[in-house]
Amino acid sequence: MKTKLGCALVLSFLMIVGIGCAQKPVSESGSAEPAVQGGQSPNPSETKVDLGTMNTQAVEVYFADAQVLELEKKEQEIEYKDDSEKYKKTFEALQNNTDSELVSLWEKVELLSLQYDEGKVTLDVHIPDEAKLGTSGELLALDALTQTMFQYDEVESIDILIDGEAMDSLMGHSELEHPIQREP
Template identity: 45%
Template sequence: MEPVTEASKQPNVDVPADSTPTENESKDTPKQEDTPVKDQAQGTAGTTTASNDPSSSTGETKQQEAPARKEKIVVYYTDPDLMELKKASAEITYTEEKDKYAKAFKALQESSNEQLIPLWSDKITLNGVQFENGALTLDVNKPAEANLGSGGEMFALEALHKTFFQFDEVESLELLVDGKQVETLMGHVELEHPMTRNAQ
């Protein structure tokens, strides 16, 4: 009986006739297999090092993020007939102190109650907010279609005044239109520069 050798075992493997490698192809095969193995090892090592780096940008971002704060505030709207101011509560969420004022302004523009009509149109955009030493400045952009009549303008300013002076730290409120002081917001009521807590 002839001894079983590796050469005698190979014919038992089903290999299509067309795929049988030539002598030159067999010699090249190990070189082609070595390259992806090395690349894969290098890629894995690079990924592991980046994820374990404590000074990565992702880690720094997480450390710098301030916890979100929630606060219930009072917001003022009007009725569907524009006859009087209506007081309601709203919950705002913010991370930085100045964001609180931007969220409060946004609350003046939104209402889910059909009986509470915002006096500040959502077409009015907030260009910027500044707060320093008790002085709050709101800079807005107001298109003509956001204008109200004299009664509506008076209510809008009163709603703004009552909403922002509920914050004890706010001592004065300056309202600018595109970075400038204006005599009147909508053409009817004289605008104070700045508004003060006891003005209304």
């Protein structure tokens, strides 16, 4: 009886250890790095120090004038940890207008995800009814986004998905290319 109980305990222990070792948390970047929870490293001899270095950069962001007839460029500071976060922070700057004389055409648009891969920025957005604009507003919104994102030399194209789908139009008025290519 004691032997069976001992074997069961040892087997249970090995299963728990095996399950724990088999599951490596996947970081946001997709790599299987050891997760650090509660501020402690899983193995003190393998401590990875994330200095949390923040980069600060001035970016050009485009907003519409009060009549939504033309775009005006404003400079804003963004902070980001790495290049993948740089484009997201740039889009967020496009949504956050600090000048009461100007209008953010992307303010009410919800960013579901943003990815950068080999020169292509892919945005997946949700456009609620209150964020939809007329024809000229839609064209200005696309211009504001492309001028803002194409300020980065490495960005060659932008693809905008609406709720995960490549739609014919951003807001129902003008044609939406997939992807939008940088003009030479």
